[in-house]
Amino acid sequence: MRIYFPVYGNRPMQRISSKRVLILGTYPIAQPQHGGQKRTRAILDFYADIFAEVKYVAVFSPKDYPASGRDDIAFNPPINQEHPEDSLVSDLALGRAIASDPGVKGKIVKLLTRYRPDIIQVEQPYVYSGLAETLTELGLNPAIIYSSQNVESQMKEQMLTAAGCNRATVNRYCTQIQELEQGLVKSADLVIAVSKEDAAQFTSYGPRRIVLAPNGIARSVVSPSSLKYWGRHLAKRHVAHLAIFVGSAHLPNWEGFLEIIGPKLGFLPFGTEIMIVGGVGGMVNSYRFSPWFSRVGFLQRAEVVGRVDETSLAALLSLAKVIILPITTGGGSNLKTAEAILSGKKIVATPFAFRGQEQFQHLPGVDIQSTPEGFRTALVAALESSEPKRSPQDKQTAGQVVWSETLRPLTMEVNKL
């Protein structure tokens, strides 16, 4: 039996259920990088305090995720020459492989028959397409929890459209995903939504029960050596006032940046910089700036550092004066928003970035701007002003974004299963 000790949260709790839980998803969480991975990891740790046994298994594509856990099942979705865009929705193929691919199915069957979970939580809808069939074949009837940090059909629609797919292709995939999502919401014993908007959408599909558990974050510790390293790095670049933009390699992150801030950063004064951290950096690097020299201009006020480890990220957040959240699309609630709230730094954000976390919009130092002009002006003002002052009450409010707080509503609901 594997016992998980809580990584997130303030204190370990006494386990209150003797049930075994299996969480299934399409990405490994051995080294969480993007928001979905971090959320799943947090839920896993949270459940470890509640249930007797918890296990996470991913059916994943090793091309997309080089690092994986011991129980994870690697599967390379076949390349479809006629529909190359299939690779954009490879999760569908991963889900189907549970029932159709002998290798994957064999491992899942072995897992289900040996582990005999009382509850199966499905992270995002995809694995359910193959899982439902396999459960029926095996005659197993565990309680099902559907958990998703997005309304997937909506998110994929935006993603496929942005990737240049035509309307018919977008509809073909999104209809499949929506049907899968609707069926799962209806048949699940519990649905976990991340924002009020997502909850409202799921409610329209007719769920039995639904619970809202917003995204949260883990408290991080800043290492002095990392702080020193990055401090020197910024001094070399003449950066006195740093704004930081953290985003995963998710196209809407870069699109939001372009829409709200744009590729022309000449409005930022000398001595300031936007540091671009995370997988989104790859999208910046491959962006075709036109004319050619506008890239050089962009990089005079922006620095792309890409993926960094948690220690560096903590140091950079600590050194930053402003955290920007130019988010315009996507579903769920943003982990980066929670990270920014807890940091105590100034935040310049779109209203969309605070979707699901509206109660934090009025904290000191939070500036919500819905237009590009307003956003840019607010960013310059934030870089030039002093640190926001938070009262003890404000700090307590901001503290609500840690996982142990945001996932608390799950305790009662999962115990009813």
Added chain:
Amino acid sequence: MKRPRVWIDLSDISTWKGHYTGIQRVVVSLSGQFAASEEDVRFFVYNQRRNEFLRTQLSTITRPETDDMPAPDRASSLGVRLKALMRWTYAHTPTRIQRVVPPERRRQIRAAGGKMISSLRANGRSTSLPTDGPAQFERGDIVLVLGAAWERPGLLPSLAKLRQDHGIKLHCLIYDLIPVIQPQFFGPGLPERYTKFMFELAANSDGIMAISQSTSRDFGTFCTSVGIIAPPVSVIRLGDNPELQPVKSVPVVGIESESYILAVGSFEARKNYALLYSVWKQAALNGQILPRLVIVGSKGWAAGDTLAAMQLDPDVAEAITVLGGISRARLTWLYQNAMFTIYPSTYEGWGLPIAESLAYGKPCLASNTSSMPEVGGDLVDYFNPLDPQGCLLAIKAYLEPGALAAHHERIQSEFKTTSWAATLQQVQRNLAGEE
């Protein structure tokens, strides 16, 4: 009201070798005018290695030009010699050892070598001339940058910081944005370095003076493209005659008794001497005899093929002479004795050889792009620098009996040289915010 103190940056000329060319002539001429004026003017140099500003005297930095002082020879510069040494070493390394180094590693070694050369250059540009201690800038002082400041990467960020922290006013003279707009004409590294420089210059200047309307337009386009609200820009006309020591002309051996057409400007791809090669070649193939073409210019970037073609092609080798590194005295003689001048450059920020030609009373044929039509107006005839046939026709028109005499007469009566004193007045008006 008391005029603010003006500080002029002399870093550029403090380490200059050989006689002054374009930009350095401007720095020396304008600095001299300032020094002789009633302005409260001081001079400084920037020490790149120590990141400090040092006060200096104009007389310490500038030196009299002698007749036989050579033009700066880029081919013998430290960077070029080091690169040549590295290439030679690699070429003489046994192949089996060369193969041990994978291509990716070779690129890294090349990049590291380039960095080392840049660093040596930057340190080499840190002046060792006597100075009067640290420059004490005060709030409201005007700092005037007239030279090639992009060669000192630390200068502009340091001035920007002074501006932010100590309230100096930064005014800069810009010559062109060619490395930004036409990067193909420059070696690797410069277009990016120059763009960074231009970005910070645009972002941190309180006022910009451009040497032509064309450069002013290019600057405006650049600012729009990178999202900078452009500082006020005014166009000033540079003096036509360098107010340096007057020189007497010295004949150039070998062409004293010949008629020739003169082209002045560094021998590099942007100057478009390839067009003149095509024109002379075409004329030779058609059996037309054109006067000798004399090109004066030290060798620059990416012009080796054209130079080789001119020297090796039997159809033109006898008709084209390329002279590099000649003294001002000989250049003066060449101007004085030319039939007319030709300036086929693809793109310019101004076009000093056009103005010089007119100042010597010599008709000029020039390209019709960028700033060049601003220099000579309708006293100059123009051709498309991408059209050899059009260029040949323009040359033939000048060779018609009586054509040159008519042009010469018109230039003598209509061309007005601009004095550096007049340029100073424009600069002063600009600094006072009157332009």
